[in-house]
Amino acid sequence: MGRWARQFVLGVAVALLVLSRTTGRATGQEAPPAESTPAAAPAAEPKPTISEDQLPMIGDMAVPDAKALLTGPLRDWVVLITDKVLVVESIVPRPDTLAKRVLEIEAKQKSKQGLTGDDLEKVKQEYDDLQYLYFTVPEQSAAPEVRIPLKNIRQIIHHEDLMLKRMQLLVEEGNIDLALEFLNWMLDKVPTWPGLSEQTNALLMADAKLRIAAGRLEDALVPLQEIHSRQSDYVGVTEAVGNVLQTMSLAAAEQEDYPQAHHHLERLRALYPNHPQVTSISSGLEQRAAEMLTRAEEAYKAERYDEAPGYAEQAAVIWPKLKNLKERHKPIVERFQRLHVGVVRLTGEPTAFPVPIDAELREERLHRTPLFSLDRMVNGTAQYRTRYFSEWEPYDLGRRIRFELRSSRQPWESQPQLEAPQVVALLQAKIDPASDQFDDRLADSIRTIELKSPREFVVSFQRVPARIEALFASIYPAAPTDPMTEGTGFRLALHEADQVIFRRARPEPPKLPQYHVAEVVEHKYQNYDRAVQALLRGEVSLIPNLPDWYIRRLQADDDAKKEFDILKYSLPHTHVILFHPDSPAGKSRDLRRALAYAIDRDTLLKDTVLRDPTSAHGRLIESPFPSFSYGNSLQARKVQFDLSAAIAMAVAGGQQLGGTALPTLRMVVPPSQVERAAAEELVRSWKRIGITVEIVPDDAGPQTKYDLLYQSGTFPEPVVDWWPLVTQSSRPNLSDLFTKPDWLRQQMVDLDRTADWTLATRQCQELHRRLSVEAAYLPLFEVDGYLVIRKNTRGVPQEPLHAYDQLDRWYLEAMLPTP
Amino acid sequence: MNTSPRYPLASFRSLAVFLVLVFILGASPILAQKAAPATAPTAAQPITAPVTTPPVTTAPVTPSASSVSTGPAPLKITKPNLSKPAVIPYDQQPYRISITLGIDPALGMPPRESDRLVAQLRDQLLARVGAAWNAQVTLAEPRDPTSHDTLALRSATDWTAAIGASPIDKKLALTLDRVGTKYRLAGIEWDRTTEQITPVMTREAFDRRRLSVLATDLSLALFRPLVSVTAVTENAVELRIRGGDFLPADATATPFQVGDHLTTYIRHYDKKHELRRIQEIPWSYLQVDLVDRGFIRATQITPFKSPLAASKRRAESFAMKVNPYFPSSTVTIIPRGKPDAPLAGYRIELLNRDESKTDPVADRLKIRTNRAGQVVLPVDAAHRLQTLIVYSGASPLARVPIIPGHAPTLQLNVPDDTPRMNVEAETELLQSELVDTVARRHVMMARARAAAQKGNFEQVTEFQKQISELPTLEQFQKRIENLRLPGVQAARNKKDKTQETRITKLCDKINKQAMEHLAPTTLVEFEAEMSELKKAN
Incomplete structure (x- = not known):
């Protein structure tokens, strides 16, 4: 039997004994009120069964353990004037039972005044009765009720008081969790118990100290702030909060995470504006910022313009409230402008995707400018622009075109300046079968190339192309031998694990009235949440391709809209599955049909890609081209979701492939979050109909074999874009069509040969119709993409074609971080 | 007009003396020649002795006699027979050949050297060829080409215009220039019968002393002997070799051997026997089976039916030996009526002999045309004559004989297969839809039966509705007819019966498949089955 149980039994015994004795005394001192009945012998009082001697002393009593207190019945301790303790069931009223009883007695005493006769007797009786407290002794089956005269009771220690005591002991032991259980119990049951508040503060402080000791400073702030909100002058809380926030702030500053340092500083200031640490930290940061800015100015004066902005930006981040910061910061950062971009993947990271995509595509677009570039879409037709030619004039019914190269370029233009011999050599390499640049289609179109002058050349066509610009849009000038003078976009200047820097190859000359973006710094973040956070904190100014749910959130945020432009790309991103010609899927139409039938594209779009039941920014498509493209045929066969048909076609496909079980198919997917998620859903859908598809891991490399290609990109020009979609080859070589049906090969060739635009459009649509059957x-959907960019960036097209569209003409207005 | 060779001074004096004597005697062949009109008979006329213009050599020339005019002609005075033209058999008619040698002035060759070279050439030709050639070897006129490059610039038309009506049958234009330290001889042969020239051939040497030998070799290599078609029976053709009766001293100079190939021409004349046009019969060759002096028997190899006939008055049939001058030939394949749309990516097979069903050829070169519809066919020294087959899909579009290397470029017109290809495309698509429909129908029927087993007839009705919405046999057949009719009509418009047959076959095939798999009876039975099940329930 446990110690507590023994004491309990003893206590009971004592209680009974005491009761019997006090009852006797009470009989002697406070006779019960006389009744009208003849005096009869007083009723015999029950014999006391508890002896006081059997009760334990208060000094011997230990605070019950946590389990007993929390889960056991409520028990109060009645401490007698002899320091003996009687344990009883919980007493009411509580707390301050004795005090309340005294008040009752006094009130009763007063109420006797003016009373006579029976009323007075009644009140007297009540008064006498109030001199006792009645208790129930637990586990005393015979006569559990006892009464003890008030004067014999020194104090009553309630169950809750014991709990507080136990809490204190637990806190002293460092058992915060259990102490919190006590706290929660008491807050739930008796939130206003005397002493609870103090004990709570003590508990919180102890908790905070433990957390601080464990190095969990941020966590320690939780209890400390709780204490502060309850009692801001609680002993030790000011010092503790100050120490914690100072430590955190300085630690952040040491790691050069100055926004974080500021954050902690502001928290401290909010809690204790006059805390000495506030001043200390502030001046430390200010000094550091001043030093950094001085370095920036020194570099600027020494014309090390690429170095200076880094220091100036750093100074602004360290202490945005630095005196005269704006005036000193502006010229430095506007002289050599750095665009900070938030991404989740950097160029060069492993990918199994065979063509440039995502980060690699961004790099390519920064680095190279083709002879003709897509400018905008007008009624579904692509319009082009060129950085190289001032004129390209057709004559002789389009059979000859005279090209005139620009003789100069703007200082901010980053493309190389070409001369006619260079372009002629480039084109000749393209039409020379012995060259590795050979372009079958171009060679078939061009008859001769004549160099007329250093700025002019004439191309004669044996077949007039429908769109010469579309044909030349895939031609890039060769890399120059001297990028510094000749320029070639933005070249890779630094590649680290968490950032990549692209720098303008040909710097802008000095003393220009307006400079433009000179450097693009891509910062890698773990995920889009962190990237958006960085955007909002001012670490980056642009995020290229946020998933749609982030976009919608930003669009619904008025504050965000004040600070950022959310620009819709002029071309939606098309998601389409292509089949490798050599794979089973490439060879079996029935298998391809099965794969198409098995997908619920609508659900995939709404639930996975957009996470938007209204799919406001996405649409189902039936071709690889934008829904507004001229190449779409209304008679194309629509992809339907039909599981029964999918199963039927899967069986048919298996038979078509020789009756053997379908092999596991490999799918390469772009290394982007949305596409990956969609691809995983596709895999699950196909699994349901018995087709196993696995996603090729990124480290397999771009040369890996695959059966399916999850392509996501823009295909603005069906006249030329059909070719890579059908052959999955970047060059339009006729040999890629040899394995295709004759009619398809002939249609593709006819399309290349057509000079008439209307006829070309019809041919594209006819191709669409046939290829859909x-x-x-497998067309999935098109999704509107958005570019989120800070409003201080100027020169950005209102409907950009991609994230870095015409980047070399953008310029940044100096902006300081929000203090 | 014959031009006398230039002789050294002593020889000239002798000649002058001779001429005086002859003049005095009044029987000067020169005078006789002068009396003749300058114009030789036009090449269009058969080689007979004209009434007014005695030929330079009218008497049959024996092989031993010098048929190359090397100097003073032997004094043989014959009286021209003015009453009836003498018909000289074709195989006894030597070639009248003008051989000119143009020497690049930059060589700085002294006249003595050049004359010696000419004389040596003349002598060597005479020695090797003999009487078959009645050749005049001279230095080129100032306006004639004197280098390889200028020679290459002249076309056949230029030569025809330049030579005009002069009485020569062939012209061998040679040039001598230098390339680096080497001497380069270049030459072409122009032929009056066909009015064509050979490509420029060259020989090179460091040693000037070898030039005459090289020039002789070059001349013999350029020379394309002619034959006249005398009889055609089925595939066998009888021909006469021009000058074939004159056997050359050098066996290597023999014009024809068994196994040689010839291309055929027809010269068409009007009523006045003026030449109207020269027609080369394309893709047709004669293969020599037998050579007997001036006689040849050959086999006709042609994709056409009897394109060749024996010579008649208004249509003379000739053939000329084929020499593969080039290492390869580029053939461009073009559909008829669509010269701007050559067949790109088409499958071509080259066989080293023709095949038949009983004698297939396994070894064949398989290539594809490029975007310009071209293929490059290499020369096969072991099998000169090849068979070229152009395929459209699995069906052959054309099958022709070809000698790669004969011409640098050739153009082959084939039937325009577009209507059949379109029909083939659409039938393939129809077939995929048919498979789709059949598969879906089966699945829905199976599911309907399963639902009926479970008593879920609402679902059965839903499946029945879905089945009814699938394309029916009638719809498929209508689409097939919509394909067949325009396709057949297009083929008929092109007068292409083969294509018409193929289109019909394609449509019949898909129709048969549709009837087999979409038979209405299946549906009727299914509906009946479902009705029974519903009633039973």
């Missing part, structure tokens, strides 16, 4: 590709 062939299930030559």
Whole structure:
């Protein structure tokens, strides 16, 4: 039997004994009120069964353990004037039972005044009765009720008081969790118990100290702030909060995470504006910022313009409230402008995707400018621009075109300046079968190339192309031998694990009235949440391709809209599955149909890609081209979701492939979050109909074999874009069509040969119709993409074609971080 | 007009003396020649002795006699027979050949050297060829080409215009220039019968002393002997070799051997026997089976039916030996009526002999045309004559004989297969839809049966509705007819019966498949089955 149980039994025994004795005394001192009945012998009082001697002393009593207190019945301790303790069931009223009883007695005493006769007797009786407290002794089956005269009771220690005591002991032991259980119990049951508040503060402080000791400073702030909100002058809380926030602030500053340092500083200031640490930290940061800015100015004066902005930006981040910061900061950062971009993947990271995509595509667009570039879409037709030519004039019914190269370029233009011999050599390499640059289609179109002058050349066509610009849009000038003078976009200047820097190859000359973006710094973040956070904190100014749910959130945020432009790309991103010609899927139309039938594209779009039941920014498509493209045929076969048909076609596909079980298919997917998620859903859908598809891991490399390609990109020009979609080859070589049906090969060739635009459009649509029936590709959906960019960036096209569209003409207005 | 060779001074004096004597005697062949009109008979006329213009050599020339005019002609005075033209058999008619040698002035060759070279050439040709050639070897006129490059610039038309009506059958224009330290001889042969020239051939040497030998070799290599078609029976053709009766001293100079190939021409004349046009029969060759002096028997190899006939008055049939001058030939394949749309990516097979069903050829070169519809066919020294087959899909579009290397470029017109290809495309697509429909129908029927087993007839009705919405046999057949009719009509418009047949076959095939798999009876039975199940329930 446990110690507590023994004491309990003893206590009971004592209680009974005491009761019997006090009852006797009470009989002697306070006779019960006389009744009208003849005096009869007083009723015999029950014999006391508890002896006081059996009760334990208060000094011997230990605070019950946590389990007993929390889960056991409520028990109060009645401490007698002899320091003996009687343990009883919980007493009411509580707390301050004795005090309340005294008040009752006094009130009763007063109420006797003016009373006579029976009323007085009644009140007297009540008064006498109030001199006792009645208790129930637990586990005393015979006569559990006892009464003890008030004067014999020194104090009553309630169950809650014991709990507080136990809490204190637990806190002293450092058992915060259990102490919190006590706290929660008491807050739930008796939130206003005397002493609870103090004990709570003590508990919180102890908790905070433990957390501080464990190095969990941020966590320690939780209890400390709780204490502060309850009692801001609680002993030790000011010092503790100050120490914690100072430590955190300085630690952040040491790691050069100055926004974080400021954050902690502001927290401290909010809690204790006059805390000495506030001043200390502030001046430390200010000094550091001043030093940094001085370095920036020194570099600027020494014309080390690429170095200076880094220091100036750093100074602004360290202490945005530095005196005269704006005036000193502006010229430095506007002289050599750095655009900070938030991404989740950097160029060069492993990918199994065979063509440039995502980060690699961004790099390519920064680095190279083709002879003609897509400018905008007008009624579904692509319009082009060129950085190289001032004129390209057709004559002789389009059979000859005279090209005139620009003789100069703007200082901010980053493309190389070409001369006619260079372009002629480039084109000749393209039409020379012995060259590795050979372009079959171009060679078939061009008859001769004549150099007329250093700025002019004439191309004669044996076949007039429908769109010469579309044909030349895939031609890039060769890399110059001297990028510094000749320029070639933005070249890779630094590649680290968490950032990549692209720098303008040909710097802008000095003494210009307006400079432009000179450097693009891509910062890698773990995920889009962190990237958006960085955007809002001012670490980056642009995020290229946020998933749609982030975009919608930003669009719904008025504050965000004040600070950022959310620009819709002029071309939506098309998601389409292509089939490798050599794979089983490439060879079996029935298998391709099965794969198409198995996908619920609508659900995939709404639930996975957009996370938007209204799919405001996405649409289902039936071709690889934008829904507004001229190349779409209304008679194309629509992809339907039909599981029964999918199963039927899967069986048919298996038979078509020789009756053997379908092999596991490999799919390469772009290394982007949305596409990956969609691809995983596709895999699950196909699994349901018995087709196993696995996603090729990124470290397999771009040369890996695959059966399916999850392509996501823009395809603005069906006249030229059909070719890579059908052959999955970047060059339009006729040999890639040898494995295709004759009619398809002939249609593709005819399309290349057509000079008439109307006819070309019809041919594109006819191709679409036939290829849709062939299930030559699996169209999924198109998604509107958005560029989120800070408003201080100027010169950005209102409907950009991609994240860095015409980047070399953008310029940044100096902006300081929000203090 | 014959031009006398230039002789050294002593020889000239002798000649002058001779001429005086002859003049005095009044029987000067020169005078006789002068009396003749300058114009030789036009090449269009058969080689007979004209009434008014005695030929330079009218008497049959024996092989031993010098048929190359090397100097003073032997004094043989014959009286021209003015009453009836003498018909000289074709195989006894030597070639009248003008051989000119143009020497690049930059060589700085002294006249003595050049004359010696000419004389040596003349002598060597005479020695090797003999009487078959009645050749005049001279230095080129100032306006004639004197280098390889200028020679290459002249076309056949230029030569025809330059030579005009002069009485020569062939012209061998040679040039001598230098390339680096080497001497380069270049030459072409122009032929009056066909009015064509050979490509420029060259020989090179460091040693000037070898030039005459090289020039002789070059001349013989350029020379394309002619034959006249005398009889055609089925595939066998009888021909006469021009000058074939004159066997050359050098066996290597023999014009024809068994196994040689010839291309055929027809010269068409009007009523006045003036030449109207020269027609080369394309893709047709004669293969020599037998050579007997001036006689040849050959086999006709042609994709056409009887394109060749024996010579008649208004249509003379000739053939000329084929020499593969080039290492390869580029053939461009073009559909008829669409010269701007050559067949790109088409499958071509080159066989080293023709095949038949009983004698297939396994070894064949398989290539594809490029975007310009071209293929490059290499020369096969072991099998000169090849068979070229152009395929559209699995069906052959054209099958022709070809000698790669004969011409640098050739153009082959084939039937325009577009209507059949379109129909083939659409039938393939129809077939995929048919498979789709059949598969879906089966699945829905199976599911309907399963639902019926479970008593879920609402679902059965839903499946029945879905089945009814699938394309029916009638719809498929209508689409097939919509394909067949325009396709057949297009083929008929092109007068292409083969294509018409193929289109019909394609449509019949898909129709048969549709009837087999979409038979209405299946549906009727299914509906009946479902009705029974519903009633039973």
